[in-house]
Amino acid sequence: MSLDPEILSRVQFAFVVSFHILFPAFTIGLASWLAMCEGLYLWTRRDVYRRLYHFWVKIFAVSFGMGVVSGIVMSFQFGTNWSRFAEATAPVLGPLFTYEVLTAFFLEATFLGIMLFGWNKVGPKLHFIATVTVGLGTTLSAFWILSANSWMHTPAGFEIRDGVFYPVDWWKIVFNPSFPYRLVHMVLAAYLTTAFVILAVGAWYRLKGTAHESARVMLTMGVGFVSIVTPLQILAGDLHGLKTLEYQPAKIAAMEAHWETERGAALALFAWPDAEAETNHYEIALPNVASLILTHEWNGELTGLKDFPRDERPPVAPIFFSFRIMVGLGLLMLVAGVTGLWLAFRRRLYDSPRYHRFLVAMAPSGFVAVLAGWITTEIGRQPYTVYGLMRTSDSLSPVAAPSVAATLVTFVVVYGIVFGAGLYYILRIIRTGPERRPDVTQSETPATPARPLAYPDESTSET
Amino acid sequence: MTTTIDLLPLVWFGIIGFGVFMYVLLDGFVLGIGILSGFAHGEYERDIMMNSVAPIWDGNETWLVLGGTGLLAAFPAAYTVLLPALYLPLSLMLIALIFRGVAFEFRFKAERKFGWNTAFNFGSIVATFCQGVTLGAIVQGVATDGAQYVGGVFDWLSPFSLLTGVSLVVGYALLGATWMVMKTAGNLQQKAYGWSRMLLTGVIVCMALVSLYVPFLDGDYAQRWFGLPHALLLVPFPLAAVAVSYALYASVLRRSEYWPFLLSLAMFAVGYGGLAASFWPHIIPPDLTIWNAAAPPESQRFLLVGMVFLLPFILFYTGWSYWIFRGKVSRDMGYH
Secondary structure, eight states: OOOHHHHHHHHHHHHHHHHHHHHHHHHHHHHHHHHHHHHHHHHHHHHHHHHHHHHHHHHHHHHHHHHHHHHHHHHHHHHHOOOOOOHHHHHHHHHHHHHIIIIIIIHHHHHHHHHOOOOOSSHHHHHHHHHHHHHHHHHHHHHHHHHHHHHSSSSSSSSEEETEESSSSSHHHOOOHTTHHHHHHHHHHHHHHHHHHHHHHHHHHHHTTOOOHHHHHHHHHHHHHHHHHHHHHHHHHHHHHHHHHHHHHHHHHHTOOOSSSEOOOOOOEEEEETTTTTTEEEEEEETHHHHHHSSSSSOOOOOGGSOOOOGGOOHHHHHHHHHHHHHHHHHHHHHHHHHHHHHHTOOOOOSOOHHHHHHTTTHHEHHHHHEHHHHHHTTTTTEEETTTTGGGGGGGGOOOOHHHHHHHHHHHHHHHHHHHHHHHHHHHHHHTTTTHHHHHHHOOSSSSSOOOOOOOOOSSOOO | HHHHHHHHHHHHHHHHHHHHHHHHHHHHHHHHHHHOOOOOOOOHHHHHHHTTTTTTHHHHHHHHHHHHHHHHHHHHHHHHHHHHHHHHHHHHHHHHHHHHHHHHHHHHHSOEEEEHHHHHHHHHHHHHHHHHHHHHHHHHHHOEEETTESSSSTTOSSHHHHHHHHHHHHHHHHHHHHHHHOOOOOOHHHHHHHHHHHHHHHHHHHHHHHHHHHSSSSSSHHHHSTTTHHHHHHHHHOOOOHHHHHHHHOOOHHHHHHHHHHHHHHHHHHHHHHHHHHTEEEETTTTTTOOOOOTOHHHHHHHHHHHHHHHHHHHHHHHHHHHHHHHHSOOOOOOO
C-alpha cells in the first residue's frame, strides 16, 4: 500500500486539532468558573469559595498547560503540512491568527503566571483581576480562531488574484456570515463542557460522602447553569444549522443523509448511508420532520445530495453519525438540567444517588459533543479547505509521505503519553478533593520536605 | 503612497525580527535552565531552578507563536518555504517543547520525578538544538521556487547546521546560568558562576567557529564579510563581541549579580545583529528578500494598526509580571 501524503496530512491535522480542542473547550469555561469562585469569595468571604478556587485552579493549570503545548503545534501545522493553503490564504488568515496571539495568548500566558504563583505576591483584588483577565484571554482567543475557521466555511470580503486570496474588506472577513453563530455555539459548548465536569465532580463527592459543602455548591451552581444554558445552546445550534443550510447545503444534505431533493423531507433517526449506491439502508425516519427543523415549514423543500456533483459532496456516513451523537448528547444534557431543576424544587438535589450517578456518567459528555460537532462541520466542509474555492487536494505541502507518517506516529505516541499523564494527574487532584492538601495524603513522612503551599489558611477544613 | 508601501515590509521585518529576538532571549534562558537542570544536584536544586522560571515561561514561549503567525501574516512566502523545508527538525522541536512545557506542571505533581526531570532536561536540549539547526539551515540557504520549497527532506542537515545547533545549546545554557546567578543565592549561585565562566568560553569558541565557517558557505557571504564597502558595516560586530565577552567575563569574576545576565543578553544581541546584517535584505537566502516574500500591503497595514498599540501593552504587562516575581527565588512558591 502506498502512502498518500494528503490522507496522512488530513489524519495528522484531525488528530492534533481534535486533541487540542479538548483543552480550550474545558479551560474557556473553567476560567469563568474560577473567576466566579474568586469573585464570590471576595464578596462573601465564605471559605468554601476559596477552597473551590484553589482546587479547580490546579486542574486548570494542568489543562491549560496541555492546551498551550498542543496549540503551538497547531500554529506550525499550516506551514509544515498545508503550505499551499497557507500561501493562498495567508493575506487573509495570517493577520487573524496574529491578532489572536497579540490580544489573547500573551494575556493568558502572562496573567496565568500571576494567577498561579501570585496569591501571596499581589493583593486579592489584583489577583482577581488576573483571573478575570485569563478568562477574557480565553474568550478572545476563541473569537479570533473561530473567525478564521468560519471564514474557511463562509469566505467573504476578499478577491482572488493568481490563486491568492487578497483582503478587500476586513469587517466582512472577520464577521463573515457563519462566524457569529459558530462563536456563540462554540462558547456555549465550552461552558457546558466545563459545567458537566463540575457537576460530575460534585456528584461524585456526594456519592462518596466527602467534601460536603463544596459538593453542594458545585451541584447547585452547575444545575442552575446547565438548565438555563442547554436550551439556549439548542436554540443556537438550530440557528447555526439554518445558516449552514443557506451557505453549505451539501453539508446539511450529508448530515441528514438526504439523497433526493424533496418537499416535506423526513428526518432519519437511524440509517446506514451508502454513498456508492446513493441511498440509505435500514432507515428509521420521521416524515416531514427534517423539513420542519431546517425550513421551519411542514412541507419545506430540501436539496438532496444527488443535486451536487459527486466530487463536490462531503463524505456522508461520518457526519451523519457524528451529528446524531452531538444532538443526542445535547438532549441528554437537557434531561440532566431539567431533572436537576425538578430535584432542586423537591429539595432532593443533594440526596439523589441515581441522579448523581447519571451526572458522573455525563462527565465526558461535553468533550464528546464538542468533538462530534467539529467532526460534523469540518468533514462537512470537504472536499474543500476554503469552501467552494480551494480544494483540500490543492492545499498540501510539498512534503514526502514518509515524513508525514513519521511525525504522525510520533504525535500519536507523544500525545498518548502526555494526555495519559495529564488525565492521571487531574483524576488524582479530584480524588484528593478540595479539602485536603495532596502532600499530606500522599505520605506523612516525605523524604523531601513537603512543598509548602500558597494557601493562606491551611487550618480551615470543613465537615 | 508608493513609499509607504515600500516601507511596510521594512517595518515588518523589524517587528518580526524583534519578536524572534525576544523569543531567543526569553525562552533562551528558560531553555538554558532546562539544559543545565541535568547538572543540578538533587531535587532541591531542580525545584529552585524550575521555580525561578515557572511563573513566566509560558509568556516567554508565546513569542515563538508570535514569530510563527507573524511570519505567516507579514511574510507568507518565508513561512510556506521554511516550514516544509525544515519539516523534521521543526516537528522534533515541537515535540521537545511539549515535553519541556508539561514537565513544569507534571513534575511537581509526580511522586517519581525522574521521568519529568528527564523530559525537562532532554526537551530543552533537543528543542534548542533544533532551533540552532534551523538557524544554520536558513543561513546556508533554502531551495525555493516562488513561495514553495523545492529541496529534499534532509537538505537542512549539514556540518554547518549541526555546528549552529550545538552553538545554540551552549549559548542558551549561558543565558540560563547567568539568570541563575541573578535569581539564586548560596551554593547554587556559586555553581552558576562556575558554569557561566565555562559556558562563556564555550560561546566564544562557537561564535568564532560559526563566523569562520560562514564565508565558506555558498552564496555571497564571503563577498559581504571581506569585500568593501559591506565589510565596514560588519566590522563593529566582532569588535562588540570581543568587548561584551570581556565585560561579561569580568562581571562574573567580580561576582556581580545582575551584569552577567544583562551582558549575556547583549552578547546575543551582537550575534543576532551580525547575522541579520550578513543576511540583509534576504529573509531566506538565497532567493527570498523581504520585498518578494512580503504579504500584500492591505494585510500588513491591517495588522500593523493593532500591533502598534498591542505590542507596547504586551511589553508593559510582561515587564510588570517580571517585577512581581523579582528578587531571589525560594523553593516554596508553588500553588501545587
